[in-house]
Amino acid sequence: MSAIFGRVAGRSGCRTHRHGLCGNAAIIRQDRIEYRVFDRLRCAFDIPELMTAFTKGLAKERRKLEHQNGTADIDRLGR
Known part of the structure; x- marks a missing residue:
């Protein structure tokens, strides 16, 4: 690809x-x-502790991006 x-x-x-x-x-x-x-x-x-910290950090970033994308969609629809 x-x-x-x-x-x-x-x-x-x-x-x-x-x-x-x-x-x-x-x-x-x-x-x-x-x-x-x-x-x-x-x-x-x-190392389980390192993987747990990484997974939590990634989940936090994904939530932040999803929120930003949702906010952008709402802003676009409001125009």
Whole structure:
């Protein structure tokens, strides 16, 4: 994959496939990507306390981004 896109909420795939430039039609769900990333991080960290702190920090950032995105959507609709 040269790049990923998210045309369908929670799913990603090759950006150039949409334009017929790549034969990779694979689509992957966000939860599968996150599972793979966290699984590798667990192996790399191999320290439960560090993984817990990282997971909590990531969840906090995701909530913040979701709030910002929701606020942006509300602002856009209010125009």
